[in-house]
Amino acid sequence: MPVAARPPETTDDPPVRRLYRSADGRMLGGVARGLAGHLGLPVVWVRLVFLALFVADGLGVLVYAVFWIVVPLGVGGRSAEPRSVFATAPDGRRRLRKPDKGQIVALVALAIGAAGFVTSVDLGGDANRYVWPTLLVGVGVVLVWRQVDNARRASWTEPGRRKRIFQLVRGLAGVALVGMGLTVFMVVRGSAAQLGTALTAAIAVLAGMALLAGPWLVRMSQDLSEERTMRIRAQERAEVAAHVHDSVLHTLTLIQRNADEPGEVRRLARAQERELRNWLYRPEGNGKDDDQEPETLAEAVKKNAAEVEDKHGVPLEVVVVGDCPLDEGLAAQMQAAREAMVNAAKYGGEGGAVQVYAEVEGRTVFVSVRDRGPGFDLDSVPADRMGVRESIIGRMRRNGGTARLRAVPGGGTEVELEMERADG
């Protein structure tokens, strides 16, 4: 029994090589696969050893059962071959993979072995009649035990509704099988006459147990879920506290130190407000840092506006409608827009917030930057001042877009930039 002899040494191994039952690609309890992964053997070998032990004198069942009970289910212990019964699609969904040859062979061998075992068992005389009921009970127990594994796994992967119903059905089937096996036991023993009495007694005992243990169980599960909620809440609070501590408190301290410089205070408060908003309302799963290069138009507009705001201490209000990935032309448009924002902040920031508006409509991307400053007449700007002509108008023209500067009826200047998207 080489297999049975190994585990005591292996469990003492460093944690890297700890023995786990495999959660992936298991057929029964994941014992064979876990062992195979742990020992570095092909899983078929381990399964065959178990099967041999099983056919020999039924010892395989015992060993397997002990492993199942003792060894925890884990993600480790994957076998050398990374294939599993399920293929994990890129979107995270699992669907049935075509079974590989080894598994089919193993299944068939298991079936043949089991049949051979059952027919060959001869315990002599009356005992033979107990083989089938025992088998029924065994299968039922296996079903219920697998259920427990699934319950443990549910904490790793949230099961869907359908899966949960499936699990419930399976659990019930296991209980029914065990019940059936036990009933057959009694019938075979010839105590069918007392079946009614025995059942009544059993039900009475069960009911008594339920009455006694029920409230305690309910209480325990309530306590458990309450504790979980508390833990989640505490975690959330810790995260908020860490953030508030890191940035908000820091900013407030800076503001107190710079209280006599209104410009600096305004800049700090504004930057903190923006950051806090981003943090509070960021889309789920978007763990992007501010430092990363923007990939879409909306990100680019917001990033540029934030930087200009920080540098010049003038608030910029950004409104973006629609979004699209950045391409070369749009990147140029963003640069022109940034230039326009800088101009607006420098020369028109006195009149209030600078309004930045970007819209993706079909294939056209439109950006407008307007200020409420004293206004600006392009014709009156000396020819040597290249800022607007080159960095805004010229840049847009070179990249196939258009730029327009105009005085707004109510005062101030508006820069309008239009660019076609390269891709559909």
Added chain:
Amino acid sequence: MTEETTTGGAGRRVRVVLVDDHRMFRTGVQAEIGRTETTGVEVVGEAADVDQAVTVITATRPEVVLLDVHLPGGGGVEVLRRCASLMSAPENPVRFLALSVSDAAEDVIGVIRGGARGYVTKTITGADLVDSVFRVQDGDAVFSPRLAGFVLDAFASTDAPPVDEDLDRLTQREREVLRLIARGYAYKEIAKQLFISVKTVESHVSAVLRKLQLSNRHELTRWATARRLV
């Protein structure tokens, strides 16, 4: 009409209730717009949560309620729900203007769908706020640039065919007006830009607000939740 309302005072009065759970903020707004002689705004009541708000509004019957979005007891939406009968009253209807520090899309769209006549963020200047209050008193809608952006986005970004053609689409003109609001234009400037009267601009904006509130499209709410635009 707008010319008179922007100057405020000038004989016009509006009774206002402030609903906000931050006392400091209520005090600040009160100080900024509550000088009745110059602004024409008379603050007749204050409330800090939903129950208080409903009680105060029912008791004082103001013309305009400045309503915070986040409130203990269910938020601004709950106040709107419980004051629905006051909003639709044939005589002296109570009108709500949402005023919040949040500019998350779901908050904004939520209160507007709940019946608020407009939405402004708390960074608004006192003069603009007074202007907005009078505008709401007249039954007009008040769109901040950001709200205009949300609405444009919400009505544009859907592949589903509209359930109700009249409600679920914006006309070309309404879209133009919204776009100018989103670009930071005041109604007067929009009127000049599009060669229409201020009254026409107001009716376009009111039409958009009506569509936003009545639109069948469940996508609107879903959109707001999914996007969480800032």
